[in-house]
Amino acid sequence: MAGIRIADVKSIQEAARIIRDGGLVSFPTETVYGLGADAGNPLAVARIFEAKARPRIDPLIVHVADADSARRYGNIPEIAQPLIEKFWPGPLTLVVEKTALVPPIVTAGLETVAIRMPSHPAALALIRTAGCGIAAPSANPFGYVSPTTAQHVAEQLGDKADMILDGGSCEVGVESTILSLADSPPRILRAGGVPIEELSETLGSIRVSLEIPERPQVPGQLRRHYATRTRLEILDLEAENIREGERTGLLALTPPEDPGKYAAVEVLSRSGSLREAAANLFSALRRLDARSLDRIIARPVPERDLGIAIMDRLRRCSA
Ligand code: AMP
Numbered sequence: 645m646a647g648i649r650i651a652d653v654k655s656i657q658e659a660a661r662i663i664r665d666g667g668l669v670s671f672p673t674e675t676v677y678g679l680g681a682d683a684g685n686p687l688a689v690a691r692i693f694e695a696k697a698r699p700r701i702d703p704l705i706v707h708v709a710d711a712d713s714a715r716r717y718g719n720i721p722e723i724a725q726p727l728i729e730k731f732w733p734g735p736l737t738l739v740v741e742k743t744a745l746v747p748p749i750v751t752a753g754l755e756t757v758a759i760r761m762p763s764h765p766a767a768l769a770l771i772r773t774a775g776c777g778i779a780a781p782s783a784n785p786f787g788y789v790s791p792t793t794a795q796h797v798a799e800q801l802g803d804k805a806d807m808i809l810d811g812g813s814c815e816v817g818v819e820s821t822i823l824s825l826a827d828s829p830p831r832i833l834r835a836g837g838v839p840i841e842e843l844s845e846t847l848g849s850i851r852v853s854l855e856i857p858e859r860p861q862v863p864g865q866l867r868r869h870y871a872t873r874t875r876l877e878i879l880d881l882e883a884e885n886i887r888e889g890e891r892t893g894l895l896a897l898t899p900p901e902d903p904g905k906y907a908a909v910e911v912l913s914r915s916g917s918l919r920e921a922a923a924n925l926f927s928a929l930r931r932l933d934a935r936s937l938d939r940i941i942a943r944p945v946p947e948r949d950l951g952i953a954i955m956d957r958l959r960r961c962s963a
């Protein structure tokens with residue numbers, strides 16, 4: 645059982661050694677906690693898929709500590725420059741043509757690779773000390789709600805990671821926005837921590853594709869994902885139909901008018917801030933999921949800014 649270690653100089657050095665030796669480290673990022681391995685070591689990366697029971701067709705993100713290292717793993721086109729300047733380090737993942745340095749298991753056999761430079765200081769220190777890119781998905785069993793604290797990781801993957809670095813709760817709280825620069829014009833593959841509005845401002849003519857395709861092109865677009873074990877439905881107040889004796893939990897952006905109707909209530913942001921709501925989303929879902937409810941009702945949030953990523957996660961959770 646891997647212990648949780650506060651991310652400090654000493655634990656980060658030990659974690660870096662584990663990565664170099666082919667082990668698995670769960671580490672904090674500003675989006676969610678990752679489960680990482682040396683991106684250049686296919687056997688180590690294979691352990692990530694085993695630990696998460698993740699299908700081998702679902703590619704990982706390579707985490708780097710600067711733009712120059714990104715160029716070792718991907719052919720970064722010119723159009724990426726303004727994005728890198730504005731959004732790195734931060735919750736923007738770029739999909740580009742891969743280099744020979746990336747083993748096929750990282751990209752699930754695709755000729756493209758997803759690369760991101762996280763902003764969490766512990767993540768950056770770990771990558772720099774390890775001296776290699778770190779391939780990582782979120783540190784949760786495949787399909788479940790992503791972890792935003794070290795405790796979340798320990799509860800579910802405690803025996804699978806060789807170390808869990810604790811860097812506090814994740815500031816952004818939802819996964820990175822994934823933008824494919826391998827498509828022309830660039831295409832958004834996943835809504836996330838960088839609002840689409842901000843990307844559009846920087847890029848001009850991006851085509852936004854967030855519909856969930858019948859047959860997903862990439863596994864991150866799976867219809868059911870980020871899912872609680874408890875059934876979740878997205879309903880506004882008018883459509884609400886709580887049955888006699890039913891234990892219903894409510895997930896809402898702001899406090900409900902009649903909290904007494906519900907067996908449990910999670911408010912994502914008292915002030916209605918979508919950023920604060922995103923940061924609280926996955927913890928709130930986990931708390932509701934632990935309450936043995938018959939059903940979770942999630943109120944829709946406005947679909948702008950971080951609200952787009954929140955609604956994307958809720959829809960996949962409810963699918
Ligand atoms: P996670 O952040 O845990 O969802 O894992 C990384 C996600 O990044 C995957 O599920 C995919 O959606 C996405 N991804 C990684 N590599 C690629 C790629 N080459 N092309 C498209 N999407 C990718």
Ligand code: MG
Nearest residue numbers: 781782783790
């Ligand atoms: Mg994930």
